[in-house]
Amino acid sequence: MSARNRELLGLIPVAGLLIAGFAAVFVVRKDEVADASLIFGAYFFAICLAAHIFLRIRLPNADPYLFPLVALLAAIGLVMLYRIDESLARDQANWFVVGLVLFVLTILFLRDYHVLERYRYLIVVGGLILLLLPRVPGIGAQVNGAYLGVKLGPLAFQPAEFGKLAIVIFLASYLREHREVLVVGAKRVAGITFPPIKHLGPMLVVWGAAMLMLVFIRDLGSSLMFFGAFLALIYTATNRISFVIIGLAMFFVGAWFFASTVGHVGDRIDVWLDPYQDANGDGYQVLQSMFAQADGGLFGKGIGESLLWAPGAKETVENTLIPQVQTDFIYALIVNELGLFGGCGVITIYALIAARGFKIASLARDGFSKLLAAGLTAVFALQAFVIIGGVIRVIPLTGVTLPLISYGGSSVIANMVLVALLLLISDRARRPEPGEAR
Amino acid sequence: MNVPIRRLLAVVLVLFALLVGFTSNWSVFDASDLEAKTENKRPLFEAQQIKRGKITTSDGQVIANSTKSGENESYQYLRRYPQGSLFGNPIGYSFITQGTSGFERAENATLTGEENEFVSIIDQIRGQQREGSDIVTTLDSSAQQLATDQLQATGRPGAVVAIEPSTGAVKVMASTPGFDPNQVPDDLDQFNKADPSVLTNRSIQSLYPPGSTFKVVTAAAALDSGAATPDTTFDGSSPQTFSGVPLSNAGGEQFGTIDMRTALTHSVNTYFAQLGESVGAETLLDYMHRFGFGKDPEVQLPDDQMAASGILTPSGKSGYKQVDDGFDLARVAIGQGGQEGQVLSTVTQMAEVAATVANGGKLMKPTLIEKVVDPDGRVTDELDPEVQSDVMSEETASELADMMTSVVDEGTAADLAGNLGGTTFAGKTGTAEINIEQDIAQPWFIAFAPVEDPKIAVAVTTDPCAGCFGGTDAGPIATAVMNEILNGG
Numbered sequence: 058m059s060a061r062n063r064e065l066l067g068l069i070p071v072a073g074l075l076i077a078g079f080a081a082v083f084v085v086r087k088d089e090v091a092d093a094s095l096i097f098g099a100y101f102f103a104i105c106l107a108a109h110i111f112l113r114i115r116l117p118n119a120d121p122y123l124f125p126l127v128a129l130l131a132a133i134g135l136v137m138l139y140r141i142d143e144s145l146a147r148d149q150a151n152w153f154v155v156g157l158v159l160f161v162l163t164i165l166f167l168r169d170y171h172v173l174e175r176y177r178y179l180i181v182v183g184g185l186i187l188l189l190l191p192r193v194p195g196i197g198a199q200v201n202g203a204y205l206g207v208k209l210g211p212l213a214f215q216p217a218e219f220g221k222l223a224i225v226i227f228l229a230s231y232l233r234e235h236r237e238v239l240v241v242g243a244k245r246v247a248g249i250t251f252p253p254i255k256h257l258g259p260m261l262v263v264w265g266a267a268m269l270m271l272v273f274i275r276d277l278g279s280s281l282m283f284f285g286a287f288l289a290l291i292y293t294a295t296n297r298i299s300f301v302i303i304g305l306a307m308f309f310v311g312a313w314f315f316a317s318t319v320g321h322v323g324d325r326i327d328v329w330l331d332p333y334q335d336a337n338g339d340g341y342q343v344l345q346s347m348f349a350q351a352d353g354g355l356f357g358k359g360i361g362e363s364l365l366w367a368p369g370a371k372e373t374v375e376n377t378l379i380p381q382v383q384t385d386f387i388y389a390l391i392v393n394e395l396g397l398f399g400g401c402g403v404i405t406i407y408a409l410i411a412a413r414g415f416k417i418a419s420l421a422r423d424g425f426s427k428l429l430a431a432g433l434t435a436v437f438a439l440q441a442f443v444i445i446g447g448v449i450r451v452i453p454l455t456g457v458t459l460p461l462i463s464y465g466g467s468s469v470i471a472n473m474v475l476v477a478l479l480l481l482i483s484d485r486a487r488r489p490e491p492g493e494a495r
Numbered sequence: 496m497n498v499p500i501r502r503l504l505a506v507v508l509v510l511f512a513l514l515v516g517f518t519s520n521w522s523v524f525d526a527s528d529l530e531a532k533t534e535n536k537r538p539l540f541e542a543q544q545i546k547r548g549k550i551t552t553s554d555g556q557v558i559a560n561s562t563k564s565g566e567n568e569s570y571q572y573l574r575r576y577p578q579g580s581l582f583g584n585p586i587g588y589s590f591i592t593q594g595t596s597g598f599e600r601a602e603n604a605t606l607t608g609e610e611n612e613f614v615s616i617i618d619q620i621r622g623q624q625r626e627g628s629d630i631v632t633t634l635d636s637s638a639q640q641l642a643t644d645q646l647q648a649t650g651r652p653g654a655v656v657a658i659e660p661s662t663g664a665v666k667v668m669a670s671t672p673g674f675d676p677n678q679v680p681d682d683l684d685q686f687n688k689a690d691p692s693v694l695t696n697r698s699i700q701s702l703y704p705p706g707s708t709f710k711v712v713t714a715a716a717a718l719d720s721g722a723a724t725p726d727t728t729f730d731g732s733s734p735q736t737f738s739g740v741p742l743s744n745a746g747g748e749q750f751g752t753i754d755m756r757t758a759l760t761h762s763v764n765t766y767f768a769q770l771g772e773s774v775g776a777e778t779l780l781d782y783m784h785r786f787g788f789g790k791d792p793e794v795q796l797p798d799d800q801m802a803a804s805g806i807l808t809p810s811g812k813s814g815y816k817q818v819d820d821g822f823d824l825a826r827v828a829i830g831q832g833g834q835e836g837q838v839l840s841t842v843t844q845m846a847e848v849a850a851t852v853a854n855g856g857k858l859m860k861p862t863l864i865e866k867v868v869d870p871d872g873r874v875t876d877e878l879d880p881e882v883q884s885d886v887m888s889e890e891t892a893s894e895l896a897d898m899m900t901s902v903v904d905e906g907t908a909a910d911l912a913g914n915l916g917g918t919t920f921a922g923k924t925g926t927a928e929i930n931i932e933q934d935i936a937q938p939w940f941i942a943f944a945p946v947e948d949p950k951i952a953v954a955v956t957t958d959p960c961a962g963c964f965g966g967t968d969a970g971p972i973a974t975a976v977m978n979e980i981l982n983g984g
Contacts, residue, residue, distance in 0.1 A: 369571055415501070
C-alpha cells in the first residue's frame with residue numbers, strides 16, 4: 058500500500074473519534090446544544106481531507122502516520138473544547154483552518170528548507186525577540202505570574218510557540234556546522250569530556266537564554282522545554298552524554314539559584330512540593346486538577362458527564378471548577394471524563410508522534426535535516442511533557458499549552474508549521490534517489 | 496547521528512511513562528485519599544446533584560422531596576419538607592452544609608441510589624445521572640398529625656409511638672416540641688440551643704422511668720418463666736418495707752391478699768414488688784432483653800439518635816450505663832429503682848412491649864419502611880414482617896392481654912373504656928414518681944386494640960407534671976391515636 062493510502066486509512070479512526078465524541082456531547086447536552094454545532098465535526102474532517110489531498114500531490118513520500126496522529130490530537134481537542142463550550146470549538150476549528158493554510162504555505166514555499174540555514178541568525182534574533190516580547194510594557198500580558206502572552210490590539214498570541222521553531226531551526230543549523238569541532242576539540246578532565254573552551258561560548262549563550270527566560274518569562278516549564286530541546290540537539294550532534302550532564306547540572310544550579318531569588322518561580326516550586334499548604338491560593342489550581350483526576354478513575358465519568366462547574370455556578374469558561382480548563386488544564390479534564398485510559402491514550406499519541414519524528418530524523422540524509430527533525434520532535438514532545446507534567450505534579454506547573462489539544466490559535470498554528478517541516482524533511486528523506494529502484 | 500536519536504526516543508518514552516505513572520496515581524491508586532480530602536469539594540458538589548429519593552407516608556403524603564434548581568450542568572437539588580415540623584422527628588433533614596440526620600441519614604444509601612450503582616452503568620450509557628430510590632414509610636399522616644396535636648395540647652414535651660403488632664410497622668412516631676426541617680439551613684444553631692430541645696426525638700432518643708407500665712414486663716417474666724400463675728397471691732397491703740425502705744401503693748390504697756389480675760388491674764405496687772422478688776433479677780433481666788431492653792430499637796434510625804432502654808445507672812456526662820445486678824429488684828419490678836439501678840425506657844420500647852403482648856408473645860422487628868421504589872418504578876424492597884424475638888408463649892401473652900383488658904374495663908384506665916366506641920382494648924397506666932413531696936409524676940399509657948385481633952399498639956408519655964396520672968394525662972392521647980388508626984377518627 059502506498060504511503061498516502063496508509064495516511065488516508067489512518068484518518069478513518071479520526072473520523073470515528075470525531076463522530077463518537079461529538080455525538081456523546083450532543084446526547085448529554087441535547088437540550089442546550091444546537092443541531093448545527095455538529096457541523097463543526099464535519100467541517101474539521103473536511104479540512105483534514107483537503108490537507109491529505111494536498112499532501113498526496115506535494116509530498117507523496119512523506120511519513121504516512123504523522124498527519125493522522127496530528128489530526129487525532131486535534132480531534133480530541135475539538136471534542137473536549139466542544140464539551141466545555143461550543144464557541145471554543147468553533148474558534149479552534151477556525152484556527153485549524155488558519156493553521157492548515159500556514160501548513161500548506163510552508164510546504165509550498167519551503168520545499169527546500171535548507172534555505173533556512175542561510176537566515177539562521179536572523180531567525181534566532183527574531184526568535185529571541187519573540188520570547189522577550191511579553192515583557193515589553195503595554196503589549197505583554199502576565200498570566201498567573203508568568204509572562205507568556207502578548208496582546209496587540211485585538212490580536213493576542215503566545216510568542217513562545219513561534220519562538221521555539223526559530224530556536225530549533227537556529228540550533229540545528231549552528232550545530233550542523235560546529236558539531237565536528239565540538240567533538241574533536243573536546244578535552245577529558247577527571248573522566249568527564251568537556252567541550253572546547255572556544256565553543257563553550259554558544260552553549261553558555263543558550264544556557265544564559267534559558268536562565269533569562271526563567272527570570273523574565275518566569276516560567277520554569279518553558280525554560281525547561283527550550284533548554285531540553287537544546288540538550289537533545291547537542292547530544293544528537295555530538296553523541297557526548299557528558300555534554301548533556303554538564304548542561305543539566307548548569308540548568309539545575311541556575312534554576313535553583315533563581316528559584317530562591319525570583320519570588321514567582323520559588324512559589325511555583327513550593328506549591329509543587331506541597332499544594333495543600335495554600336489550598337485556596339497558589340495550590341488551588343493543581344489541587345483541582347488532582348481532584349478532577351481522582352474523580353475520573355480508570356474509565357472516567359464519560360464525555361460531558363463530569364462536574365465542570367460547581368452547582369449553582371454560572372456556566373462560563375472563566376468559572377470552571379478546574380481553572381483554565383480549556384488551555385493549561387485540559388489534560389485534567391481529559392482524565393476526569395475519559396479516565397486513566399483516556400489520559401494514557403493521549404500520552405500514547407504523543408509518544409507515537411515522537412517515534413515518527415525521530416524516525417524521520419534517522420532516515421534523513423543530511424546533518425541539518427537530521428538535527429532539525431530531531432530538534433522539532435524533541436521540542437514538541439518536551440512541550441507535551443512539561444504541561445502534562447505540570448498538571449499532574451511531576452514538575453512545577455507551567456504556562457505552555459498542550460500541543461494541538463489546548464485551546465489557542467498560536468499553539469495550533471505554530472504546531473501545524475512544525476508538522477509541515479517534519480513532513481518536508483520526511484518527504485525528502487524517503488524520496489527515491491534518481492535511478493534508485495523502489 | 497542515529498544512535499543518539501534512538502536514545503532520545505528512549506528518553507522521551509521514559510518521560511512519558513512518568514506521566515502515565517503519575518496519572519495512574521491520581522486517578523486510581525490515590526483516588527480515594529484525594530476524594531476524602533477536606534479541600535476536595537467535588538464529593539459535596541456531586542451529592543448536591545443527586546436527586547434524592549422521595550419519602551412519603553403510607554397514605555401517600557409527601558414528607559420529603561427534592562426540587563431541581565438551576566439549568567444545564569450546574570443544577571442542584573434542594574430538599575423540601577412539605578409537611579413542615581410534623582415529621583421533623585423522626586425523618587430528620589438532609590442539607591449539604593448542615594449534614595443529614597434521622598431517617599434521612601439512616602437510609603442515605605437508598606435515598607441517594609448508592610445501592611443502584613451496578614444498574615447505573617446502563618444509565619451512564621443513556622447519559623442519566625445517578626438517582627435515589629423513593630421510600631414509602633409505614634407512617635400514617637393523619638395519626639401522626641393527631642398525636643402531635645394532642646401532645647402539643649398538653650403543653651408539655653412528650654412522645655407517642657404506635658406500632659402494628661403483627662408486622663412491626665411504625666404508624667406513629669411523634670415527639671413534641673419539634674422542628675421544621677425546612678428551616679434547618681437558616682436556623683440550625685437556634686435549633687441546637689432550643690430548650691426544651693426540638694431536635695431530640697423523644698420517642699426513641701429520650702429515656703423515662705416507665706412506672707407501672709413496666710409491671711407488664713414483670714408479669715410476663717413471672718408467668719412465662721413459671722415463677723407465678725395468674726392465681727398466685729401476695730399481700731397487697733401498703734406500705735410494706737423493701738430494701739429497708741417503705742413502699743406504698745398509689746394513694747396508699749390497701750388491698751388484701753390478691754391475685755395477679757387484681758394486682759395489675761389496680762396497679763398494686765406492693766404485689767408487684769413481691770412478685771419481682773420471687774421472679775429474681777436474672778429472670779427479669781432475661782425477659783427484659785427478650786423485649787428488646789438493653790439495646791437500641793432495631794428501627795431504621797441512626798444509632799446516635801436512639802437510646803437503649805434498661806436498668807440504668809448514671810455514667811459519665813449525662814449518660815447511662817446498663818447494670819445487671821445490685822439494683823433494688825422490688826422497685827425495678829414496678830418500673831422505678833434508685834441510683835444503683837433504675838428502669839428507664841424509651842417510648843418506642845414500651846410500645847414494643849404492648850405490641851409483643853398483642854402479637855401473641857412474638858416481638859416483631861419495628862420498621863419505618865413499607866417499600867422502596869427505585870427510579871425506574873420497580874419495588875426493590877418491601878416490608879417483610881420479621882420476628883425480632885420470641886418473648887413469651889402465646890398462652891402467657893393471652894393471659895396478660897386478658898389482665899390488661901381488665902385494666903381498661905374496671906381498673907386504673909376505666910375512664911377510657913368507651914373511647915374507641917365499641918372496640919375493646921387492653922392497656923396499662925403508668926405514673927412514675929419523680930418527686931413524691933410535690934406529687935410530680937411522669938404519666939404513661941401503653942395499650943393495644945382491638946383485644947380480639949390487635950391492629951395497633953401504642954405507648955404515650957409526656958414530661959412530668961404535678962398531679963399527673965397516666966390514665967388521665969397520657970391515656971386519652973393513646974386512645975385518640977388508636978381510634979384514628981382503627982376507625983379513621
